[in-house]
Amino acid sequence: MTAAVELQITDVAFGGKGVAHANGKAVFVPYVIDGETVSASITREHKKFLEAELESIVTASPHRVEPRCPYFGRCGGCVYQHIDYERQLALKWRQVKETLRRIGGLKEPPMRPFIPSPIEYEYRNRITVHVRDGAVGFFRRESNKLLDIERCPIALNEVNAQLAELRGSRPRDGHYTLRASAAPRVFTQANDAVAAAMLDLVDRLLGSATGTLIDAYCGAGFFSKRLRGRFGKVIGIDWDQHAIAVAREDANENETYVAVDVETELGARLQSIAPASDGGNSAVIADPPATGLSKMILETLIEHRPTQLVYVSCNPATLARDLVTLKQSFRIDSITPLDMFPQTAEIEVVADLHA
Ligand SMILES: C[S@@+](CC[C@H](N)C(=O)[O-])C[C@H]1O[C@@H](n2cnc3c(N)ncnc32)[C@H](O)[C@@H]1O
Numbered sequence: 437m438t439a440a441v442e443l444q445i446t447d448v449a450f451g452g453k454g455v456a457h458a459n460g461k462a463v464f465v466p467y468v469i470d471g472e473t474v475s476a477s478i479t480r481e482h483k484k485f486l487e488a489e490l491e492s493i494v495t496a497s498p499h500r501v502e503p504r505c506p507y508f509g510r511c512g513g514c515v516y517q518h519i520d521y522e523r524q525l526a527l528k529w530r531q532v533k534e535t536l537r538r539i540g541g542l543k544e545p546p547m548r549p550f551i552p553s554p555i556e557y558e559y560r561n562r563i564t565v566h567v568r569d570g571a572v573g574f575f576r577r578e579s580n581k582l583l584d585i586e587r588c589p590i591a592l593n594e595v596n597a598q599l600a601e602l603r604g605s606r607p608r609d610g611h612y613t614l615r616a617s618a619a620p621r622v623f624t625q626a627n628d629a630v631a632a633a634m635l636d637l638v639d640r641l642l643g644s645a646t647g648t649l650i651d652a653y654c655g656a657g658f659f660s661k662r663l664r665g666r667f668g669k670v671i672g673i674d675w676d677q678h679a680i681a682v683a684r685e686d687a688n689e690n691e692t693y694v695a696v697d698v699e700t701e702l703g704a705r706l707q708s709i710a711p712a713s714d715g716g717n718s719a720v721i722a723d724p725p726a727t728g729l730s731k732m733i734l735e736t737l738i739e740h741r742p743t744q745l746v747y748v749s750c751n752p753a754t755l756a757r758d759l760v761t762l763k764q765s766f767r768i769d770s771i772t773p774l775d776m777f778p779q780t781a782e783i784e785v786v787a788d789l790h791a
Pocket residue numbers: 623624625653654655656657658659673674675676679696697698699723724725750
């Protein structure tokens with residue numbers, strides 16, 4: 437640790453760290469806000485950048501607020517509790533735009549306004565906690581050590597009641613996903629209000645699309661259940677057999693759900709639909725995990741070119757990487773960020789692409 441230096445924070449980068457400059461290098465400092473002057477100590481020196489820890493605020497931003505969680509600053513979960521909500525959204529919006537410019541090579545990404553979360557705390561309908569040597573909680577920031585947590589203020593009260601119950605039950609070491617009452621034990625969107633807004637958005641974006649809908653990475657059919665009424669045929673693909681079993685429970689005649697790898701299935705399914713140039717009409721929703729789409733999936737989408745592709749991403753960096761390839765064959769009509777996880781660095785983004 438070196439002596440404290442004074443830094444002017446010029447930006448907050450994706451991931452949550454503030455950006456400043458010293459000795460001709462960028463310096464990354466957590467828990468600060470653009471526009472602030474802070475005193476910080478340099479903790480690591482890399483070839484191209486420095487890392488620092490906040491010592492004190494010299495000039496505070498008008499957007500600085502009191503964090504609600506006693507673990508904030510130590511817990512690896514939230515990074516923005518010290519910033520008012522409107523500013524969090526403005527920063528995240530800029531981060532998406534910059535990521536699409538820098539990685540995606542899009543000069544002017546067609547950004548739409550942020551869809552905010554109507555609830556800023558107490559929104560998470562599920563959390564995964566870890567148990568080790570009697571401690572029950574989340575990993576500490578940038579560490580694999582556990583922080584014992586009694587209550588998580590971004591989780592719903594029902595979820596915190598389950599946490600209290602788990603803590604009282606002397607659980608064995610391991611990982612425990614705690615869910616608000618009736619949620620199935622498969623992937624579900626974590627913020628009900630924003631999930632509903634995302635459904636409305638995808639529904640709107642698909643406009644008057646008909647024909648065949650392929651819901652790739654469909655989980656339990658979150659998107660296809662809403663859209664099945666207007667498509668002649670709906671095909672859901674996910675390799676989680678439990679999720680597919682849930683999706684099949686109330687499937688109509690026009691719905692098919694297959695429990696396989698999207699890589700092995702997507703090409704064959706798209707091939708069976710006539711290409712747009714021959715009057716075929718197909719839409720694909722792709723909602724992959726944070727790693728984004730593989731090279732093979734990207735090639736499949738380019739080769740078969742569905743009429744519309746709605747790409748739902750939980751990682752702007754992999755979305756931007758994938759758009760580099762997709763923009764060769766698709767027109768990008770809009771990019772809409774959604775705040776599924778207020779107080780955290782996470783950003784959900786929906787990109788609307790057309791052949
Ligand atoms: C972000 S979730 C989306 C689920 C669903 N669209 C929803 O909104 O509830 C990603 C899903 O992709 C599935 N998955 C990940 N990689 C896959 C692959 N290579 N093939 C098929 N499914 C995959 C996971 O099982 C998970 O259900």
